[in-house]
Amino acid sequence: MIKGKIENTFASLENISKSFGKINALNNVNIDIEKNKITAIVGDNGSGKSTLIKILSGSLKPDSGNIYIDGENYKYLTPKLAHEKGISTVYQDLSLDNYRDVSGNIFLGRELTKYGFILDYERMEDETETLLKDLDIHIPYFKTPVGYLSGGQRQSVAIARAIFQGKNLIIFDEPTAAMGVKETKATNELIKSLPDRGFTVLVISHDMHQVLHLADRIFIMEHGEIIDNVSKTNITVMDLMERISNGS
Amino acid sequence: MDIKYDKKTSGIEKPFTQLFLLGVLFILIIFLSIYSPFFLKWNNIRNILDHAALQLIMAIGMTFVISTRGIDLSVGSTVALTGIFIGLLLKAGFPIFLSSILGVLAGGILGTLNGILISKLKIAPYVVTIGTMSLYRGLSLVITKGQPIYGFPVEFTYFGKGDFGRINPPIILAFSIILLGAFLLRYTKWGQYALALGGNEEALRRVGVSVNFYKTTIYTFSGLTAGLAGLILTSRLNVAEPNAGFMLESDIIAAVILGGTNMKGGKASISGTVIACLLLAVIRNGLTILSISSYYQQLLIGIIIIVSVSISEIRQGKQIRIYN
Numbered sequence: 001m002i003k004g005k006i007e008n009t010f011a012s013l014e015n016i017s018k019s020f021g022k023i024n025a026l027n028n029v030n031i032d033i034e035k036n037k038i039t040a041i042v043g044d045n046g047s048g049k050s051t052l053i054k055i056l057s058g059s060l061k062p063d064s065g066n067i068y069i070d071g072e073n074y075k076y077l078t079p080k081l082a083h084e085k086g087i088s089t090v091y092q093d094l095s096l097d098n099y100r101d102v103s104g105n106i107f108l109g110r111e112l113t114k115y116g117f118i119l120d121y122e123r124m125e126d127e128t129e130t131l132l133k134d135l136d137i138h139i140p141y142f143k144t145p146v147g148y149l150s151g152g153q154r155q156s157v158a159i160a161r162a163i164f165q166g167k168n169l170i171i172f173d174e175p176t177a178a179m180g181v182k183e184t185k186a187t188n189e190l191i192k193s194l195p196d197r198g199f200t201v202l203v204i205s206h207d208m209h210q211v212l213h214l215a216d217r218i219f220i221m222e223h224g225e226i227i228d229n230v231s232k233t234n235i236t237v238m239d240l241m242e243r244i245s246n247g248s
Numbered sequence: 249m250d251i252k253y254d255k256k257t258s259g260i261e262k263p264f265t266q267l268f269l270l271g272v273l274f275i276l277i278i279f280l281s282i283y284s285p286f287f288l289k290w291n292n293i294r295n296i297l298d299h300a301a302l303q304l305i306m307a308i309g310m311t312f313v314i315s316t317r318g319i320d321l322s323v324g325s326t327v328a329l330t331g332i333f334i335g336l337l338l339k340a341g342f343p344i345f346l347s348s349i350l351g352v353l354a355g356g357i358l359g360t361l362n363g364i365l366i367s368k369l370k371i372a373p374y375v376v377t378i379g380t381m382s383l384y385r386g387l388s389l390v391i392t393k394g395q396p397i398y399g400f401p402v403e404f405t406y407f408g409k410g411d412f413g414r415i416n417p418p419i420i421l422a423f424s425i426i427l428l429g430a431f432l433l434r435y436t437k438w439g440q441y442a443l444a445l446g447g448n449e450e451a452l453r454r455v456g457v458s459v460n461f462y463k464t465t466i467y468t469f470s471g472l473t474a475g476l477a478g479l480i481l482t483s484r485l486n487v488a489e490p491n492a493g494f495m496l497e498s499d500i501i502a503a504v505i506l507g508g509t510n511m512k513g514g515k516a517s518i519s520g521t522v523i524a525c526l527l528l529a530v531i532r533n534g535l536t537i538l539s540i541s542s543y544y545q546q547l548l549i550g551i552i553i554i555v556s557v558s559i560s561e562i563r564q565g566k567q568i569r570i571y572n
Contacts (some may be wrong), residue, residue: 059454080456095454097447099514108444109455111437118435165455 009068010035010169010200011056011087016065018051018224025051026062027224033169038191038201040211043221044244049204050092052221053173056202057089058082070168083109088166092173094158098147102139103128105146106161131164135190152183159190163199170194171202176210188213208237220244265508268559269523273530280534287537294416300529301418302477304522306496307503308429309359309473311521312466314504316445317513318373320467322362323474323500325384327493330355330478332388335397335488344404351482352475358384359471363464381497388490397488408484418480425473430518442466446513502553503528 011033018026026048033039041049054060055067058077067074069085077085089095096105103124112127114120125142132139137156139149146157155178162170175191176184191214194201205211211218212232220228220243228243280287306323313320334351338344358380365376410417433439441462444452453459474493482488505511506527507520528549535545 057454058456078456079454080458083456089454091454095448095451097444097451097514099443099447099510104440108451109457111440113437117437119437119440 008035009033010070011202012068013052013055014066014068016052016055016062016067018048018055018060018062024224026055029065029221029224029226031219031226031229033200033202034217035200036195036198037216038195038203038214040203040205040215040218041221042205042208042211042218042240042244046223047221048224049221050173051224053089053171053202053204056082056169056171057087083165086166086168087171088162088169089171090155090158090162090173090175092177094154096146096154096158099145101143101145102132102157103142105157106131106164108161110165128160131160135160135163136186151178152180155179155183155187159187163194163197166199169200169202171204173204174206175203176205176207184210208240211240212237266517266520266523269507269520269527273523273527276527276530276534280530280537284537287534290414292533294414294419296526296529296533297419297422298416299532300525301416301422302480303496303499303503303529304422304525305418305425305473305480306470306477306500307507307521307525308425308518309470310500310504311429311507311509311516311518312433312439312442313373313470314446314501314509314511315442315513315516316463316466317449317511318366318446318463318467319377319501320359320362320470321374321377321497322358322380322384323470323477324493324496325381325388326355326358326471326474327478327481327496328388328490329358329384330475331482331488331492332391332397332490334479334482335400336391338400338404339397344401348407348479351479352472355475355478356468356472359474360464360468362471363467366467367460367463385490392488392490394490396490398486400486402486405483405486408480408482408486418484421476421480425476426518426522433516433518438462438465443514443516446510446515448514499528499549502549506553 009032013029013031016026016029017024029048029052031039031041031052041052043049051060055062056077058079058081061076067077069077069087074081077087082088097108100108103121106128107124112120112123114123128142135156137160139153139156146154149157155175159172159175162172172191176187179187188210191201191203201214203211203214212235215232218230218232218235218240219226220230220240222244277287286292306327310320310323330351333354334347337347337350342350362373362376362380365371365380366373407417407421412420431439433442441452441457444457445459445463445466449459477496478493481492485492503524504521507522507524508517509515509521531549531552532545535542535548
């Protein structure tokens with residue numbers, strides 16, 4: 001059940017439904033993503049979280065419902081439109097081109113040019129250096145194809161790209177799934193700092209401790225529906241796990 | 249904390265394929281020049297370059313296609329069909345220049361058809377281009393009833409076997425296409441997206457790039473280079489031959505792979521393609537000089553390709569294991 005409408009939203013999904021054949025992945029889902037806050041979505045496998053992200057990032061079209069982005073109504077988004085609206089996503093598979101180097105991946109689809117069409121590698125590398133320093137990300141060799149980097153470094157590149165390319169909403173799908181303890185801590189701190197940098201954040205995670213540490217509001221999903229939304233001050237890790245396990 | 253970034257190096261070894269090929273080419277040239285006093289004569293060098301020009305032009309187009317994890321098996325048939333088209337235009341009285349331009353553009357249209365079928369209908373590239381390989385060859389045979397088309401103006405032969413100082417026009421055209429290809433690959437979004445299509449097509453789609461557009465235009469480019477090769481071949485022979493370019497695609501693909509472009513996509517090398525084409529041309533020339541039967545040429549080239557690609561794959565696998 002939804003407890004009241006959230007004010008000052010950047011994005012809202014209203015009565016969104018999506019089916020794949022006979023499978024109802026999403027059933028009249030309503031979510032408000034508050035501006036400059038961190039919203040989390042939790043739920044068991046198959047609850048519809050990934051489908052929801054894909055709809056917000058433009059990879060999938062909903063069967064019905066409305067999407068509101070900064071007050072404007074859309075029936076569906078495309079990847080290009082999502083990017084124009086300042087939405088970028090860090091996918092679980094990271095969506096990196098393993099043969100391109102760090103700045104090549106950060107600027108993928110957003111390459112800088114000079115004279116209108118000639119790629120400006122120097123400027124891209126300078127901006128990448130500035131971005132990585134700003135985010136305190138350590139990757140010593142710029143020219144290394146990212147396929148040769150460690151899992152944590154690759155995740156950092158994916159996050160840096162999302163921060164660079166997404167001007168408004170950044171969506172994280174299991175952001176620390178492949179990371180060790182130290183990298184998880186650093187990534188969590190980075191995500192936590194994003195609202196202060198002017199970003200709105202949506203996090204999908206199975207890690208309840210991470211969710212409670214990061215999120216201001218938590219939506220709980222089950223079988224394609226939102227069964228509850230809570231403020232993090234009103235719930236504990238055990239409560240969350242109970243709600244997910246036992247349902248509505 | 250002051251973080252230092254090394255923006256000059258990759259921190260890993262450079263791929264060695266191009267250097268290896270260059271070394272083999274160099275050794276071969278030395279050997280052949282010692283064995284035969286005629287090898288390093290300008291006429292023979294020009295002969296090598298002239299024969300390599302056709303393969304070079306088409307191989308540049310194929311480099312882009314293969315970098316996307318695609319393949320274009322229809323290029324040999326495109327050579328024939330565009331040659332037929334040019335021949336018909338010439339016989340109909342069209343000016344040479346216009347016929348030539350339209351012929352090359354026709355190659356582009358044939359390539360675009362491949363691109364649309366592959367990108368829009370999501371049919372595998374080898375399936376589409378095997379189909380169009382037969383389609384285009386079949387059209388050439390049906391239109392000409394299997395007979396070559398003769399009787400073009402003598403000025404038409406300039407493209408294929410004229411003189412531009414001491415250089416033939418095909419060599420100049422090949423050089424221009426090489427420069428164009430290198431520029432496009434390195435310095436344009438179009439070229440970099442060709443690599444990204446092979447590196448991670450879904451990642452490119454997710455950042456909002458129109459994947460279908462870029463994939464289609466890459467096959468258009470392959471068709472254009474095949475059309476240009478069709479023009480050169482028809483001009484060189486002064487005949488539009490429906491069986492022209494038969495099995496040419498195998499040599500082209502071999503050169504591109506030998507040159508280090510990754511069949512799994514994501515990596516391409518124009519310089520590698522160029523060196524590989526020259527190497528294969530020198531080998532063919534060398535075998536002729538050594539009076540070795542032409543039957544052995546294909547055998548030897550096949551062995552070279554398998555050995556070179558195997559060495560390259562083993563080295564690439566070692567690099568990934570080291571850094572993982």
